[in-house]
Amino acid sequence: MAAVTLAVDRYELGPLQTNCFVVRLERGAEEAVIVDPGGDVTQLRLELARMGVRVAAILLTHGHWDHVLGVADLAEATGAPVYLAEAELSELQVGVAELLGAPAFRSFVPDQLLSGGETLELAGLEIEVVAVPGHRPGHMAFATGECLFSGDVLFRGSVGRADLPGGDWPTLLATLEMLALRFPPETVIYSGHGPETTLGAELRSNPFLTELRTK
Numbered sequence: 001m002a003a004v005t006l007a008v009d010r011y012e013l014g015p016l017q018t019n020c021f022v023v024r025l026e027r028g029a030e031e032a033v034i035v036d037p038g039g040d041v042t043q044l045r046l047e048l049a050r051m052g053v054r055v056a057a058i059l060l061t062h063g064h065w066d067h068v069l070g071v072a073d074l075a076e077a078t079g080a081p082v083y084l085a086e087a088e089l090s091e092l093q094v095g096v097a098e099l100l101g102a103p104a105f106r107s108f109v110p111d112q113l114l115s116g117g118e119t120l121e122l123a124g125l126e127i128e129v130v131a132v133p134g135h136r137p138g139h140m141a142f143a144t145g146e147c148l149f150s151g152d153v154l155f156r157g158s159v160g161r162a163d164l165p166g167g168d169w170p171t172l173l174a175t176l177e178m179l180a181l182r183f184p185p186e187t188v189i190y191s192g193h194g195p196e197t198t199l200g201a202e203l204r205s206n207p208f209l210t211e212l213r214t215k
Contacts, residue, residue, distance in 0.1 A: 006125075006145045008190060011047070014039025016066040019192055021149060024053065024123065031056045031123035034080070035142060035149045036192060037070035044070070045077055055080040056123040060110075061151025062136040063091030064164075067192065072106035081111035083120070085131075087138025089113075091166070114140055132179070134172025135160030141179075147188045148199070154179070154189055156197035159208040177212055 007024040018038030024031070032053045037044065048055065055078040060068060063084065075082050084092075092107065116131025128143040132153045139160075142149040152160040153175060162169040185200025203209060 006147055008147065009047075010190070010196075011044055013037060013041070013044070014066050014069050017193065018066045019190065019194070020044065020070070021190055022048070022053070023125065023144070023147075023149070025125055029124065030054060033057045033059055033123050033125065033127070034074065035059045035190075036061055036067040036151065037074045038067045039069050041070035041074045041077075045074070048078075054078070057120070058082045059127075059142055059149070060084040060088070061141065061149065061192065062139040063088035064136065064152070067151065068092070068108075072108040075108060082108060083112045083114055084110040085138030085140050086113040086115055088136065091136065091138075116140060130179075130182075132175045134162060134168055134175045135164070136166045143183070143187075146184075146186060147190060148179070148183060149190045150179075150192070152192040154199075154202060154206075155191045155194050156189075156202070157206055158194075159206070160192075173211060176209060180212060 007027045009022040011020045013020045018036060020037045021035040022032050030052060032055060034055055058071060058075055058080050071082055114129050116129055118129040120127040125144045130141045130143055132139050132141045135152045139151055139153060141151060160172060161167060162172050180203055183199055187199040189197045189199055
């Protein structure tokens, strides 16, 4: 994949301060993709208007409530199609949000269903859809340029929970090993919570990746 220097703006949305990313090919680009609008998108919409940015698509890493709270409002306001893994539809349908104490959110139906392995051409970006199960069975990461939008799989100094419905630690560990083999260490990780990091930094120091360092 050719190196591309992207313009990435991060907004913390919702009660869990979930990271929402506005991703553009470069500063000044008029189109963007939005990753995981997980809360009230009023301020985000104002920022997009200020920047003169049109939303080409809304990409969802997985279906947990804190990653999808603002999807319906943003999609309605922008007309942008919503992309979500087919395996995550059940997460939207069974009311897990209420079980986890989530605020009420408007339901939505994804426009494009993903299974992993797709290449999306959106907002001038070539985006690779990477299946990364372990936190959720249908969890997807989005790779473009030298960046990986990892959702709740890998964080700075931590990894996603495997004790929630659909989670599985051996599967998550296999996913992390796959990422380590597939992407270069300088890959910038934009995760679902907290600051960005690099894949190499996590492989060196993340305490949850000790098993990978001993292989």
